[in-house]
Structures are given as C-alpha cells and as structure tokens.
Amino acid sequence: MMPIARSSGVQLHITSLASGRLGADAYRFVDWLAAAGQSWWQLLPVGPPDRYRSPYAARSAFAAWPELLAQPRAPVSAAEVADFRERHAYWIGDWERLGGRGSSVRDQVRFEREWRAVRSYAAERGVRLIGDLPIYVARGSVDHIAHGEFFQRGAVAGAPPDRYSRRGQLWGNPLYDWPALGRRRYRWWTERLRRTFELFDLARIDHFRGFVAYWSVAAGAPDAAQGHWRRGPGRAPFEAARRELGELALIAEDLGVITPAVARLRDELELPGMVVLAWALDGGAHNPHAFENHREQSVVYSATHDTDTLCSWWEGLGGTARARAQEALRTASISERDIHWALIRLTLSSRARLSILQAQDVLGLGAAARMNTPGRARGNWRWRLQAGALTPALARRLHRATELTGRLA
Helix, strand or coil: CCCCCCEEEEECCHHHCCCCCECHHHHHHHHHHHHCCCCEEECCCCCCCCCCCCHHHCCCCCCCCHHHECCCCCCCCHHHHHHHHHHCCCCHHHHHHHCCCCCCHHHHHHHHHHHHHHHHHHHHCCCEEEEEECCCCCCCCHHHHHCHHHEEEEEEEEECCCCCCCCCEEEEEEEECHHHHHHCCCHHHHHHHHHHHHHCCEEEECCHHHHCEEEEEECCCCCCCCCEEEECCCCHHHHHHHHHHCCCCEEECCCCCCCHHHHHHHHHCCCCEEEEHHHCCCCHHHCCCCHHHCCCCEEEECCCCCCCCHHHHHHCCCHHHHHHHHHHCCCCCCCHHHHHHHHHHHHHCCCCCEEEEEHHHHCCCCHHHCCCCCCCCCCCCCCCCCCCCCCHHHHHHHHHHHHHCCCCC
C-alpha cells in the first residue's frame, strides 16, 4: 500500500465548484482545505462526459474535458504541442481522429498547464489530489472504437439482481476481452494508469470486484437479470503496470457483494478498500461498513457520489435504525441542526487510515445536493457550491474535528 499517514480530505468535483472550472474557485477551495486541516482533495473522472454529464461515461479514458478550462482560448505554442504529442503518443492521435468536436490537442495542452498549476499550488499547501478511474469505458467512446479488438462482442456490462434492484443493473458498457488484452501484455491498462498518475497522487479504481469476476449480460437483453458471472483477469493487469510504473497508488472500490476472492486480491495487491458510514447500520455483525469492523488499511467515506447526503439519509432513517445510529454516536439527543457534524466526527474517528467527507455533508445539505442517483439518467451531476458557502468558520470547525481525531498532517 502507498504509505498514507492518518489523514482526511474532502470530495468535490471540479464541476461542483461555483464556476465549474479550473480557475480562481479551485485555488480558493485548496486554500479552504488547507485552513480546514485537510490533506486530500478527491475528484471524479475529468474526461469529457456523455450528454447526461456523467463523468463515468466519458468519450475518452485519457483525454480531459475542455469545458473544465478556466482559459479555453489561452495561446499554445508549437513547441508545447510537439512535446505533448511525444509524451502522449499512445492515445492523442486516436483522440484527435475520433473524438469529434472539441478533440483538439491544444485543449489538452491547456488542461495540462492549468492542472499542473493547481496541483502544484495544492502540494505547496499540503493538499494532494485523489482521482477516480472507472473500470469500464463508454460504448462508442474513442477507446472502444480505436481498440475494438480489446472488447467483447455480443455482451455488455451490468450488475446482478440484489435487494436494491430486482432485475439487476444494465450498465451497457462494452466488456473487455481480457485474453486479447493479455496478449498485448495489458499495454492499454498500463498506459491508462500512467495517465492517471500523471494527474493524481492517488486514485480510486471503480468496480474493483470486476477484476475477479464480472457480470456479463447478452447484448439486447431488456435487463440484467439473465446475466452470468465470468472470470476476470485477477492481478495480471496490475502486475504488468507495476513492472513499468512502480508501486500503484490505488484505492480499491470494493463496495457491493464482495466475495473472499475479491478481498484476497485486494489484500494481495496491498490496496486499501472502502467503507461508507451511511451503510454502517445494515447487515449485522459481518457488515464491513459497521464501525467496529473498519480496517486500518481502508478509506472511510461519509457518503459517495452515488449515495444520498448524510442529512437526507438521516431524515429517512426509521425508528430502529435511528436508535442504532444514536447508539453509535453515543447520544440519544442530537440536534437535527447539527446531526451532520456528529456524523462527520464519527467518520473522522474511524480507525481507517484515510477519511473522505463529501463537501455536501460538511455543509449539512439535503437531498437536493445529491450528486447522482444510480439508475436515473437525467438530472444528475449538476450540483454546485454557492459562492462563499465554504466559510472560514466551517474551516475552523472541520480543523478542530480533524485535530481531535488525530488526522492533522
């Protein structure tokens, strides 16, 4: 595992900044994180999203979204373009050829320039960046078209039926032809990870369990209920990348129904897994999210981009669940106005080495601030901060809670 001191951070995507861009708001947010004693800024994928604005269905697994630029018309020199082309020869030609409108190499040069400036500014203030790496690419994306030999035909990705979804989840992403990737020594995955670590200090790899076994659904099926499990590549893609890139600074998103084989691969690779506070009350004694079951080698989240905010979650708790939550919080009388701070302190007090809070939870916001509702195509990914919402007073309060739980850098 990448050596991580006991620390904490806040998740807020660039599009959720007041401007939605890499400009003054990004620098102000870094300043606020530093004042709040936070060591990490976690973001969502920065690729060009689909028409529903989902960053998890990007047109490229490598290119950045030009709409994130603060100065989209800044001049770019021929030398900068040539240097970028040389360093990113594996993917930039495909992006220019197949990316469609807005697929200019100059925009990628501008993004790299602005990103490096923000990242350097953050590092100087003790703040590092966490990225997010979706396991699958979007159907019809540049990667899918340019590297068709790496994808299966006749089947798409999904998730099996469970207590939340009777018919399963039909994602529709193209599935990898893992043997074909293996014959190329997983070069595509190595290059994708190389690109990720050019941008981020640490990255969460989505749907980690898909490397052990993935749910395959026949193309054209009305839902995912009739899918079946197929064996994934295991540790081979990670070992191939490690041979070239060195230690992989990854968080394994091991949420959902996790088998012993998934936990074994996570531990063999020495990757921290994830636990989510909002799921701590389900599943009884064997629930890995239950507070007493948290592992030091893990990352605890107050909530995720796919879950409700803490305040909205609390409002929806029934009497029995709320009583259990109050017992975990060691109090029976919690002010509704301050419930999110009680839950934040609980999150920060976890034995997990790294703690990540949603910005919406720090602000005590309700369901209207939810980032994404899985299974709903429209209306997601649009929440933004109000200018000035993250005040110095909030920074001081979070700094104090971080200090009391031993997470200050």
